Amino acid sequence: MSVPFDQEIDCSGLACPMPIIRTKKAVDGLQVGQVLKMTATDPGSVSDMNAWTARTGHELLAQEQEGGKYVFFIRKYR
Amino acid sequence: MTEERKKRVAIIASHGTLDMAYPPLLIATGAVAMDMEASIYFTFYGLQILKKGGADKLQVAPLANPAMPMPVPNIVGMLPGMTAVATGIMKNMFKSANAASLGELLELARELGVHLVACQMTMDALGIKREELIDGLEYGGVATLLEFCSQDAITFAF
Numbered sequence: 001m002s003v004p005f006d007q008e009i010d011c012s013g014l015a016c017p018m019p020i021i022r023t024k025k026a027v028d029g030l031q032v033g034q035v036l037k038m039t040a041t042d043p044g045s046v047s048d049m050n051a052w053t054a055r056t057g058h059e060l061l062a063q064e065q066e067g068g069k070y071v072f073f074i075r076k077y078r
Numbered sequence: 079m080t081e082e083r084k085k086r087v088a089i090i091a092s093h094g095t096l097d098m099a100y101p102p103l104l105i106a107t108g109a110v111a112m113d114m115e116a117s118i119y120f121t122f123y124g125l126q127i128l129k130k131g132g133a134d135k136l137q138v139a140p141l142a143n144p145a146m147p148m149p150v151p152n153i154v155g156m157l158p159g160m161t162a163v164a165t166g167i168m169k170n171m172f173k174s175a176n177a178a179s180l181g182e183l184l185e186l187a188r189e190l191g192v193h194l195v196a197c198q199m200t201m202d203a204l205g206i207k208r209e210e211l212i213d214g215l216e217y218g219g220v221a222t223l224l225e226f227c228s229q230d231a232i233t234f235a236f
Contacts, residue, residue: 015177017108021186024111055112 003062003073006034012041012069019045020052023074027058030076035061038072045070084115086231088223093236094123096138096165096180101236103127103183110190117193117231119223121200124236128196128211133180140164147171188214195222 009026011019019040026036038049046063049072053060061073087109091102102118109116120128127133139161140150146164154160172179178186188194195216201208208217216222227233 013176015175017104017111018178020111021107021190024113052112 003037004035005037005073006030008037008039010039011045012039014040015042016044016048020048023049023052023072024056027056027074027076032076032078034076036074036076038074040070040072041068043070045072049074083229084113086226086229087114087116088227088231088233089116089118090223090233090235091118091120091124091127092122094126094136096136096168098236099124099127099133099136099180100183102234103180103187105234106192107183107187107190110187110192115193116187117195117223117226118187119195119197121197122204125196125201125204125206125211127180127184128194128215129206130210130212131181133184136180137161137165138168184212188212193226 007026007030009022011022014022019038019042023036023038026038030036042048049060049063053074058077059075061075063070063072065071087105089102089106091099093099102124106116106118126136138146139155140146140163141152141155141160143150143155148167150160150164155164169179193216194214195218196211198217198219200206201217
């Protein structure tokens with residue numbers, strides 16, 4: 001899937017809660033409307049990123065799984 | 079857009095073992111990532127987590143612990159050195175899972191602005207001095223905890 005993004009972080013190999021903490025720090029640094037691509041290998045990140053975006057109000061544009069990688073595209077909402 | 083008050087998470091940490099120190103730190107750091115305000119109130123044995131260099135020295139006891147990943151009969155678990163052995167095995171399991179160490183999580187909590195509150199009364203009762211504990215702590219009592227909780231905090235106790 002080709003979703004345009006403005007910044008990319010790799011949380012591969014990181015365990016809970018580091019992917020959401022790294023994601024929060026990265027999104028904090030974006031302008032509203034910009035998109036972050038986050039890659040993780042923690043299977044729990046699928047549920048966690050959905051919960052994180054639901055709670056924080058940022059938009060989970062797309063998510064995909066390729067091999068052992070979970071990729072998320074998040075648009076900063078506010 | 080008006081800024082709504084952040085949701086709050088209040089956690090009581092009253093145990094000083096490796097397994098009981100992880101959840102408060104994981105939940106508190108996760109809460110900040112979720113745009114919540116988090117506070118951990120350290121009391122009794124939980125104060126051990128705050129001792130300088132103490133977080134990474136916490137242990138897990140195999141004695142009277144039937145849920146260890148590698149079951150240890152009590153007659154073996156009581157032998158000298160078994161707590162250190164069990165602790166070493168468990169730390170390696172967490173390391174293999176790429177989990178942060180307790181010391182790393184504590185430092186992260188401090189960096190993220192988690193309120194780390196040491197219970198003054200139990201410090202006095204247990205003879206723990208402020209200089210024995212890490213920097214960046216708040217010191218208080220039950221009113222400090224309850225005032226934080228009173229503003230619709232979600233509470234956890236460990």
